[in-house]
Amino acid sequence: MSVTHPAGFVAAGTAIGLKSTGAKDLALVVNQGPRFDSATVFTSNRCKANPVLWSEQVVKDGVVKAVVLNSGGANCYTGPEGFQTTHEVAEAVASKLGIGAIDVVVCSTGLIGLRNDRQTLLDGVTAVHGLLSAEGGNDAAEAIMTTDSVSKQVVVERDGWSVGGMAKGAGMLAPALATMLVVITTDAEVPAAVLDKALRDATRVSFDRLDSDGCQSTNDTVTVMASGASGVTPTAEELTAALTEACTSLAMQLLADAEGADHEIAITTVNAASEDEAVEVGRSVARSNLFKAAVFGNDPNWGRVLASIGTTTAAFDPADLDVAMNGVWVCKNSGPGEDPATVDLTPRQVTVTIDLKAGDAEATVWTNDLTHAYVHENSAYSS
């Protein structure tokens, strides 16, 4: 049910022929109110896809009434023609719903540089609109999948209100490329400004700390819509906690389904001078191909961890770093520690703990290992 779990939302997903496989490829999520508060975060990539350029305008006033999402083509780097397609899709959705196009967020995912057939999309809007229902969340979540092997959905229940969500993404997560699309719904009654801060706080510690392969997408969009249908107004803290729970669950589902990965790796940096420095250190390790290949080989290669830490600007003494892998402190004071042979890296879940001994802040960054399957999927994806 996911996005249709909170009151006030209908959704649908169907196959309109964009995907050559015949799988579902168009989704629509509609907020039926009574309120239409919203917040959205986009990719920080400067080369943005046409749907992002369109939706950036839509979200400015904090009102979003519908999100239409297609897989089977990212509509990115497709020029003014591609922008026109996005615009016409928004107009078509608006016309069916009796709202303004300026309240319709558009998301697309799939190959970059490929033009989607406009008529197929416009016909598809009619089809998907006819299927809208309060049970449509599952179909919508399936329709946004690309190389995802499973759909990603979440429901967070609170007393009298709830949060629902769906996501797609299986690579290029940084928190970015391959396109991560997320739609979150809630029936809480929340002003757009409060929703915006809560969403940014939630994504900062979830999607923004997912760095599967260091590549940043052109299409990433995370939109939350609040219908107010529950009549309940949570505090800002309660809302942030619920959104963080939903975003973290979806982020972990994305991580677990990353293209070709054998391991999910949680890199926790402790005793950093600041949270930002803890994130910088974690991200540097998450982007080391050598470290990631070593994990694939079940090799607790702490030297590659230290070498990555050494490229950052964080405060630490290079001669006094500790590193644990799966709980074994294989590196103490920047030298050999406990016996690496006692580290068991065969489980899918791997933890790396880095002690900077420079303060009391900490943060976790999540990544995947670098595998033969990653290379295969990403060398064979397009042509």
Place this chain on the structure above:
Amino acid sequence: MSVTHPAGFVAAGTAIGLKSTGAKDLALVVNQGPRFDSATVFTSNRCKANPVLWSEQVVKDGVVKAVVLNSGGANCYTGPEGFQTTHEVAEAVASKLGIGAIDVVVCSTGLIGLRNDRQTLLDGVTAVHGLLSAEGGNDAAEAIMTTDSVSKQVVVERDGWSVGGMAKGAGMLAPALATMLVVITTDAEVPAAVLDKALRDATRVSFDRLDSDGCQSTNDTVTVMASGASGVTPTAEELTAALTEACTSLAMQLLADAEGADHEIAITTVNAASEDEAVEVGRSVARSNLFKAAVFGNDPNWGRVLASIGTTTAAFDPADLDVAMNGVWVCKNSGPGEDPATVDLTPRQVTVTIDLKAGDAEATVWTNDLTHAYVHENSAYSS
């Protein structure tokens, strides 16, 4: 002959038992004068190996009389014990040559976190000293190899003087991890200050623009020694040109031998607002695993190039970028250009040209593709 080609140098390389394979693993290069000017650049990694910590002190006065290099262990993250080993090796070399240890640069390469047996090294110094000769350049170059499949050597001839060089490194090049060690010799008569500027100018456009896998080493060292034995004093421009030629040749040899690579990729950014911005753009593409995996798959995926450019701070219009692969402009004005099917990516050499249309500066960054063999070598290297 390489490092022993210029007059005034002797060298040797021999097997002392650090490598389990019995291959050569200790090299010594000695400047016999009459002058002993030198210049050195080290890794910018903050986590430096013990030999780097030692050698940073050695090079401060611009005088280096010998470089001793071992493979079979990086002596990195081995604590005060490891530093003491480095120091004693320098003392042993100095004692044999009748010089001060403070004029002996020490380099080590191999696994991080592994202590080298000190007595093996000290005995080895006696052995390698006994083999010093003006024909020893080739043996020295072989003794510094780790996962290198061939030794890397260069000779640049000028009128009455010359430059010789040797290098090792086959991965972790950024221009860094896996350790890139380079010794360059010249019989030109050059003050250390002039040599220093020429070396920095030469490495800036050669080793510093090699980004094989984005990982930065803890041991990288490039040392040049000038014996003055030719009696010829080239101009600063002539010296810089000769050093640049030698460094570029060695850099291209490193690139061609990078672990597991199927392609050498030259990414040239043109019409940038500054050379720094051209380098930033090239490096961002060189570090995209998605782009590198696509090249491995012979897929001219220009969307992944644009997505990487979009993560930089360089000046450009996101709607007006052109990208060519092997001479075919597959992306024009940030949209589809010439037919990607006409791009032949089967040759080992691949060129990517990025036109930022923002100025008149340009720079080339070199990288490799991301292959199954890279993942294999780097997951199996240590344990």
